[in-house]
Amino acid sequence: QWRLHPHGRGWGAPDEEPGEAITSPQIIAFIGRNFQADDAGRWFFQNGPQRVYVRLDGAPWILGLETDAQGSPLLRTHTGLDYGPVTHWWLDPEGRLYAQAGQGAGLVADRDLARVLDTLCTADGRPLDDWLENPDAPVMAVHLGGTETPLGLLSADALETTLGFIRRP
Structure with missing residues (x-):
């Protein structure tokens, strides 16, 4: 908005x-x-x-989950552009899911968060929920549409530095 x-x-x-x-x-x-x-x-x-x-209350790109013509998951920005490929996923302490791609940092929209989390799975094929129940386990890779990508935890004070944007310029 x-x-x-x-x-x-x-x-x-x-x-x-x-x-x-x-x-x-x-x-x-x-x-x-x-x-x-x-x-x-x-x-x-x-x-x-x-x-x-622009003041960014979340991230530069707000991401929604759609499917392509073959039924594979597809991330799209709030401006209607395809987003990705994702090079890194980040989860913050409040449960927000951020993505990093060539276009810049993205935040998965609340309305699509559960669907994205359901779509992500661990490198060995387990649901991401397994990792979320034990976040002290080592950082791991997840899959979205067949692409393996690292997943890590992100502290609120490291958001701008890690994802490379300034929230309030």
């Missing part, structure tokens, strides 16, 4: 407001087409000469 903070109080001020939801399909599509990161990991969209930096 893109939001506009016309009074400038969306950056952690004591009176931070939720902002106004951007609902225009044309503006949402424009932002999606022009959404990118600079070399410092700050995400923005370019509007002519104006660069509009």
Whole structure:
């Protein structure tokens, strides 16, 4: 959900407001087409000469789970782009699942989290739930659609450094 903070109080001020939801399909599509990161990991969209930096409450990409024509799992970004291949999965203490790919960091949307977790399995074919019940076990690899990818735990204070983006530029 893109939001506009016309009074400038969306950056952690004591009176931070939720902002106004951007609902225009044309503006949402424009932002999606022009959404990118600079070399410092700050995400923005370019509007002519104006660069509009974006506060990220989750990650640059919000990921949903779909299936391709063959029925294989497919991750897609909030802007409708295919995402991946995933090079690393990260689980934080609050149970959020992050992915790293060439496009940048992604956060699996809450509505699809259970389905993604059900789709992921360990390198030896066991459900990921086995690992989640014993997270002190060694970091392991998981499969999504036949691709083996490492899975690790991510602390909240290491999110930006590990995943390479700045939440509040």
